[in-house]
Every structure is written in C-alpha cells, then in structure tokens.
Amino acid sequence: MYKLLLCVRYLQTRYLAFICIVSVMLGVATLIVVNAVMSGFSTKLKDRLHGVLSDVIVDTDRSDGFEINDTLGKALTPDEVVARIMASPAGPKIAAVTPTIEVFAILQFNFRGQAMTKPVRLIGIDPEGRAAVGGFAEYLVRQHGHARPSFELTPEALKQHELNRQRRERADALQVPNVPDPKPLVPDPAALPEPDDAVMKRDMPVTKLNGAVIGYTIAHFRWRNEQGEVVEEAALKPGDDVTLFTAGGSQIDGGRIRPVFGNFLVTDYLKTEMSEYDQSFVYVPLDVLQRLRTMEGRCTAFQIKLKNYEADKKDVVDALRGIFDPRTGARVATWEEHQGSLLAAIDVERGILNLLLFMIVGVAGFSILAIFTMIVSEKYRDIGILKSLGASNHGVMSIFVCYGLLLGTVGCGLGTALGLTITDNINEIEMFLTRVTGKAVFPRDVYYFKDIPTNVDMVNVAVVNIGAVAVATLFSLLPAWRAARLHPVRALRFE
Amino acid sequence: MLTAENLCKAYRRHAVRVPVLNGLDLEVKTGEFLSIVGASGSGKSTLLHLLGTLDAPDSGRILLDGRRIDNLPSRDRDALRNRVFGYIFQFYHLLPELTTLDNVLMPAYIGHSVVGWWKARSKWRARAVELLTKVGLGHRMHHRPGQLSGGEMQRAAVARALLTSPRVLLADEPTGNLDAATGDEIVRLLRDLNREDGVTIVMVTHNLDIVTATDRVVRMVGGVVTDDTGARKPAPFHAPLLAAV
Numbered sequence: 001m002y003k004l005l006l007c008v009r010y011l012q013t014r015y016l017a018f019i020c021i022v023s024v025m026l027g028v029a030t031l032i033v034v035n036a037v038m039s040g041f042s043t044k045l046k047d048r049l050h051g052v053l054s055d056v057i058v059d060t061d062r063s064d065g066f067e068i069n070d071t072l073g074k075a076l077t078p079d080e081v082v083a084r085i086m087a088s089p090a091g092p093k094i095a096a097v098t099p100t101i102e103v104f105a106i107l108q109f110n111f112r113g114q115a116m117t118k119p120v121r122l123i124g125i126d127p128e129g130r131a132a133v134g135g136f137a138e139y140l141v142r143q144h145g146h147a148r149p150s151f152e153l154t155p156e157a158l159k160q161h162e163l164n165r166q167r168r169e170r171a172d173a174l175q176v177p178n179v180p181d182p183k184p185l186v187p188d189p190a191a192l193p194e195p196d197d198a199v200m201k202r203d204m205p206v207t208k209l210n211g212a213v214i215g216y217t218i219a220h221f222r223w224r225n226e227q228g229e230v231v232e233e234a235a236l237k238p239g240d241d242v243t244l245f246t247a248g249g250s251q252i253d254g255g256r257i258r259p260v261f262g263n264f265l266v267t268d269y270l271k272t273e274m275s276e277y278d279q280s281f282v283y284v285p286l287d288v289l290q291r292l293r294t295m296e297g298r299c300t301a302f303q304i305k306l307k308n309y310e311a312d313k314k315d316v317v318d319a320l321r322g323i324f325d326p327r328t329g330a331r332v333a334t335w336e337e338h339q340g341s342l343l344a345a346i347d348v349e350r351g352i353l354n355l356l357l358f359m360i361v362g363v364a365g366f367s368i369l370a371i372f373t374m375i376v377s378e379k380y381r382d383i384g385i386l387k388s389l390g391a392s393n394h395g396v397m398s399i400f401v402c403y404g405l406l407l408g409t410v411g412c413g414l415g416t417a418l419g420l421t422i423t424d425n426i427n428e429i430e431m432f433l434t435r436v437t438g439k440a441v442f443p444r445d446v447y448y449f450k451d452i453p454t455n456v457d458m459v460n461v462a463v464v465n466i467g468a469v470a471v472a473t474l475f476s477l478l479p480a481w482r483a484a485r486l487h488p489v490r491a492l493r494f495e
Numbered sequence: 496m497l498t499a500e501n502l503c504k505a506y507r508r509h510a511v512r513v514p515v516l517n518g519l520d521l522e523v524k525t526g527e528f529l530s531i532v533g534a535s536g537s538g539k540s541t542l543l544h545l546l547g548t549l550d551a552p553d554s555g556r557i558l559l560d561g562r563r564i565d566n567l568p569s570r571d572r573d574a575l576r577n578r579v580f581g582y583i584f585q586f587y588h589l590l591p592e593l594t595t596l597d598n599v600l601m602p603a604y605i606g607h608s609v610v611g612w613w614k615a616r617s618k619w620r621a622r623a624v625e626l627l628t629k630v631g632l633g634h635r636m637h638h639r640p641g642q643l644s645g646g647e648m649q650r651a652a653v654a655r656a657l658l659t660s661p662r663v664l665l666a667d668e669p670t671g672n673l674d675a676a677t678g679d680e681i682v683r684l685l686r687d688l689n690r691e692d693g694v695t696i697v698m699v700t701h702n703l704d705i706v707t708a709t710d711r712v713v714r715m716v717g718g719v720v721t722d723d724t725g726a727r728k729p730a731p732f733h734a735p736l737l738a739a740v
Contacts, residue, residue, distance in 0.1 A: 001612035002604035009592040385588045388549055389655075390577025390605045392570065489550045492584065 023364030024411025032419025040453030051135035054303035065298035090319035098129030099299035105246035124289030151211030160239025211267030248293030365475035372479035384491025397484035404476025502555035533715035581656030585668035646677035
C-alpha cells in the first residue's frame with residue numbers, strides 16, 4: 001500500500017518529475033504526429049499508385065505488343081486474349097480486363113505563339129474498359145466519377161477548336177511576303193521519288209477529331225506572383241490542339257522503328273494529385289494509337305481488376321503466368337509488385353524515421369534516469385525511515401519502479417492527447433505557422449495535396465505508448481535498485 | 496525478553512577498521528524502561544540498531560524471547576521491525592510529503608497490501624486517531640511535518656512507533672533535538688506508556704536529567720557495558736552511576 005501512496009505523493013510534490021513527464025509527452029506526441037502524417041502520405045500515395053494501376057498488370061516491352069498465337073499459329077487479338085484469360089482458372093476471380101498500349105511520346109502544343117514540347121507517357125485505352133478496371137474515371141476533371149467516360153468532345157471544346165482554327169487562318173493570311181521568293185515554291189517534280197500511296201496514307205496526320213485526356217500539370221502552369229501566392233493558368237484548354245510524336249511501325253517494317261505523329265484535341269484532364277502522373281500521362285483512344293503505330297489488333301498491356309484482390313492475387317498471377325510466357329518478354333505482376341521499390345522505400349523511410357524519433361523517447365528515458373538519481377539522493381533519509389518501519393528492499397525498489405511507470409503512463413497519456421489533437425488540427429496549425437512565420441510550412445505546389453494527409457493508426461499509437469512506458473520504467477530501474485540497496489543505518493545518519 | 500550476547504561490531508572507514516562494540520552483553524526485561532548512557536562513540540546507537548535488526552552484528556547473538564533474531568532472513572527481520580519493534584529517532588524522521596496522520600499510519604501501510612489495507616483501513620485509522628489524541632496531536636492530524644514544532648513532531652514519531660502495538664520501543668536520543676521542557680514532556684509520555692501500557696522501552700540518551708525517570712540505567716564505555724543499575728529503583732538511587740558518566 002505504501003508504494004502506491006508514496007508514488008502518488010512523489011508525483012504530486014516533486015516538480016522535477018514534471019520534466020520527465022514533459023519529455024515523455026513530447027516524445028510520444030512527436031511520434032504520433034509524424035507517424036500519422038507519414039501514414040497519411042503513404043496511404044494517399046498507395047491509393048494514387050493503385051488508382052492509376054489496376055490490381056494485376058500484364059505488360060511487355062515489345063514495341064509491337066504481345067505475341068500470343070493459337071494452336072494453328074495465328075496471332076490472337078486482344079479480345080481473343082481476354083477471352084482466353086477469362087476461360088483460364090483465373091477467370092472466375094477476375095472482375096474486368098482491358099487491353100492498353102503504353103509508349104513514350106513527345107507532346108507538342110502552342111502556347112502564346114510558341115511551340116512547347118514535353119516528354120509524356122502515351123497510353124491508349126478503351127475509356128469504358130479502363131474505367132471498369134478501376135481508378136481512371138475518379139481522377140478525370142470533367143467526367144469525374146463517370147461510369148462510362150469517353151474521349152468525346154464537348155460543344156465548348158469544339159467551339160474552342162473552331163476559334164483556334166479561325167485564329168490560325170487569320171495569322172496565316174497576314175503572313176504576305178513583301179519580296180518574291182527567288183526559289184521556286186514547288187520543287188521540280190522530276191527531282192522527287194515516285195510517291196508511294198501506302199506510305200503517304202500512313203504518314204499523313206490523323207485528320208479525324210480525336211480526343212485526348214491530358215495530365216493536369218502538363219496542361220497548367222504554376223508560378224508565384226509578387227504577393228507570393230501560387231497562380232495557376234491553363235496552357236491547354238478543352239478543344240486545344242496537341243500533337244503527339246511517338247515511335248511505331250515495327251510490324252510492317254520488319255523490326256525497324258519509325259517516328260509517327262498524330263493530332264488530338266484536349267477533351268479532359270487527369271488529376272491524380274500525384275505529380276509523377278499528372279505531369280506525364282496522356283490518354284488517347286486505343287484504336288487510334290493502334291492505327292498510329294500500325295499495330296492494329298495488338299496491345300502492350302492488360303489491366304485486370306480482381307473480385308477479391310487480397311484473397312486471389314497469388315492464384316490469378318500464377319494462372320496468368322501460364323498464359324503469358326515470360327520468355328516472350330511478358331511480365332505478370334500485382335500493382336504492389338509493379339511499384340515494389342517505391343512502396344518498399346516508403347516503408348523503409350517510415351521505419352528509419354520511427355527509429356530516429358524513438359531516440360526522443362530514449363532521451364526522455366535518460367532524463368528520467370538523471371532525475372530519478374537526484375530524487376533517490378534527496379530521499380536517502382526517507383528510504384532509511386521506511387526500512388526502519390519494516391519496508392523491504394523489494395518494496396523500496398518497487399516505489400521507484402512504480403514511480404517511473406506512473407510518470408511514463410501520465411507522460412504517454414498527455415502525449416497521446418497532444419499528438420492526436422495536433423494530428424486532428426494539423427492543417428489549422430500549419431496555416432497558423434505559415435501566417436506567423438510568413439513561410440509556407442507545407443507548400444501545396446510541391447505536393448499537389450490540398451491538405452496535409454493524416455491517418456491515425458491506433459495499433460501504432462498503442463505500440464508507441466507501450467514502448468514509451470517500457471522505456472520510462474526501464475530507465476527507473478537503476479536508481480530504484482540503488483535505493484533498494486541503501487543500508488538503513490547509513491541512510492538514517494544521512495543529514 | 497531481549498538479550499544481546501557477546502556483540503561485536505566494527506565499521507570500516509577508508510580501509511581502517513573502527514571497532515564500535517566489543518563483546519557487549521545486555522538483557523532487557525519485559526516491561527522495563529531501560530536507558531543507555533555513554534559518551535559519543537561508545538556504541539549506544541549501534542547497539543540500538545542491532546537490537547532492532549536494522550543492522551547485523553559481526554559476531555555475537557541477539558535473542559528475542561530466547562529465539563535468535565539477528566540471523567533471520569531479511570523478510571522476517573522486516574516483519575519484526577514492522578510489528579515487534581518501534582523506533583523513535585532524535586531527528587523525528589517523519590516523511591515530509593505525508594500528513595501527520597499518514598506518517599502515523601505508515602507502519603500499517605507497510606504491513607498491508609492495497610487490498611489488505613482497504614479491508615482494515617477503518618480499524619487502523621481509528622487506532623492512529625486514538626494515538627494522536629493520546630499524544631496531544633488530535634488537532635494536528637492533517638498537518639504536514641513542516642507545519643509542526645519539534646516537540647509535536649517527536650510526539651507524532653512516538654504515535655507512529657506505537658501504531659502496531661510493538662513489544663519493544665527503541666528510542667535513539669528522543670530528546671536530543673528538543674529544549675528541556677519539551678524533552679521532559681516526551682520522557683513523561685514514554686514513562687506513562689511504559690507504566691500504563693506495559694511497553695518495554697530501551698532509550699539511548701546523553702541527557703542525564705531524563706534518565707531519572709527510567710527503571711534502569713546502563714553505562715557504555717568503549718563498546719561494552721561498564722555499569723548497570725540493575726533492578727534498583729529509579730531516580731535518586733542512580734546518583735553514583737550518573738556521577739561516573
């Protein structure tokens with residue numbers, strides 16, 4: 001009974017002990033806040049990574065896509081491959097499959113009379129099929145959340161396109177040369193090679209009005225004005241023309257790669273809030289890209305959505321590896337395996353950060369050690385009195401171990417409350433700090449997140465609390481052991 | 496009742512052995528009020544610590560009712576200090592964080608687990624209040640030691656020592672830190688306890704004036720008992736012995 005009584009009294013009367021409580025509290029609060037923010041970033045990043053990828057991805061680096069033949073040696077079309085996938089043991093576990101083509105490309109457009117170019121990742125999709133495998137429609141700006149998104153141009157986009165056309169014509173009309181060009185405007189036809197109709201037809205830009213979904217950051221510029229505010233301007237509006245240059249043609253040219261290009265009109269933006277995607281992804285209709293690259297009836301990837309990802313991912317991947325022979329360069333991977341290094345890096349970063357931050361609790365532990373050693377010296381005589389009244393060595397040790405436990409528990413309780421409060425109000429705190437310091441603590445133009453994402457994992461909070469209480473108790477053991485070993489006669493003579 | 500046989504005890508100071516008790520023999524009888532006098536360094540306090548099992552002798556034996564107690568396991572010695580012996584110190588040694596009532600209750604707190612205390616708390620509280628009233632501190636129960644005078648603190652220490660109704664009260668210079676009048680008051684209190692409640696008291700003191708109130712006086716020189724008034728009557732009959740101190 002006396003152990004509990006003295007623990008509580010020492011806690012109430014020793015102001016030094018509050019330093020220990022504050023150390024533990026700050027350590028625990030920091031760990032909770034950092035973990036919540038890291039976890040928030042991580043969850044949001046995972047959502048985004050998963051968002052643009054389907055559950056399982058089958059892809060190949062072959063320029064002209066997969067080569068899957070039937071028993072007679074005839075190459076299968078993507079639809080036939082999908083049918084084969086659905087007929088395999090993986091079929092019943094698959095919710096949706098869609099073929100895509102993914103290639104690198106250069107995007108060119110005019111902005112204030114200047115030709116701008118950007119390297120992009122060009123993806124040919126069937127928009128409905130792509131939306132069915134998940135994570136496409138919810139990132140579209142205009143067609144946000146549409147079950148059946150399309151590349152159709154809106155009347156406004158068509159109007160913008162018409163305006164652009166008239167503007168171009170007016171500009172061309174103004175360019176009247178003052179001095180006649182001494183060179184003939186048309187080269188001597190005799191000097192030209194014989195025209196090849198097939199090649200001319202192939203190399204001609206696609207004239208049909210094809211829509212393209214452009215990454216939000218590609219289409220928008222951001223800068224800071226004189227007031228330091230972030231200003232955003234659309235460089236590409238719906239209906240604006242873009243030209244996409246890529247490589248294609250290996251199928252008919254016997255393995256030779258040729259540059260190809262096509263004109264598209266902006267129809268929508270992709271806004272995932274992941275800068276990597278928003279600044280490089282351009283979606284165009286699959287059939288248009290197939291024609292452009294002369295790879296009709298072929299694709300370079302299949303995006304697959306599972307009915308129950310966690311339960312079936314392994315079975316489906318194993319079954320698909322039986323269809324797509326890895327010797328032909330085909331890869332079958334879950335979205336996690338696809339982004340394995342990035343996800344592993346997030347986990348490693350979080351682990352290292354936790355380890356480093358737990359040092360704060362370690363420092364709190366050392367402050368407990370130092371302060372307890374002082375308190376034991378101060379309580380030398382009291383220890384002698386207790387022993388003269390019949391307290392055992394074990395009992396005296398328990399007083400100080402309980403004291404450490406109590407300090408740790410109180411510190412953890414306050415730290416958890418503080419940490420959760422900060423986490424809950426982190427955006428308000430960030431705005432306040434930005435207002436006070438005049439410097440953005442969380443620059444939104446860097447992260448593309450509207451708010452600081454947080455995700456409080458109660459298991460993690462419990463682990464932090466248990467760890468901190470254990471550290472506080474552990475560091476009180478040495479002073480407690482010293483107190484217990486104190487000879488009562490020497491303690492009573494101590495004045 | 497309490498017997499010391501051939502007690503030897505030495506302390507080490509910087510590798511030098513300092514003998515304090517050198518084969519001391521003493522017998523304390525049940526119900527007597529014994530005072531031990533002697534010059535500083537004669538080993539009075541050391542003897543008291545050994546008798547109350549706060550310290551262990553280098554050699555010799557201590558017996559309580561014929562049973563050896565100096566070599567008992569520490570757990571048993573803790574229990575003896577909690578229930579059989581009561582200590583009173585020169586500097587009162589109250590715990591500053593606790594109220595007078597809690598200080599008096601401390602031996603009961605030590606002797607019980609939380610559950611045990613919860614069950615018996617009203618009995619112990621009543622006993623503590625009774626003792627504090629008896630020593631004249633009924634109105635000071637909720638004061639901290641820092642708010643009490645020296646005499647009041649010593650009376651609180653006496654109440655604490657009596658809480659578990661010990662058989663032997665060991666008082667180490669109980670008046671050493673008090674003025675003469677307050678010292679007399681404390682000795683009178685001990686005298687009454689001895690007479691009315693039959694508590695055996697062993698008191699170490701420098702103050703020759705107060706030993707006249709005790710039943711028997713023992714003088715120590717060089718770690719042994721040199722004079723003992725034996726079972727003679729107190730007060731004026733001690734004069735020859737006191738003169739020799």
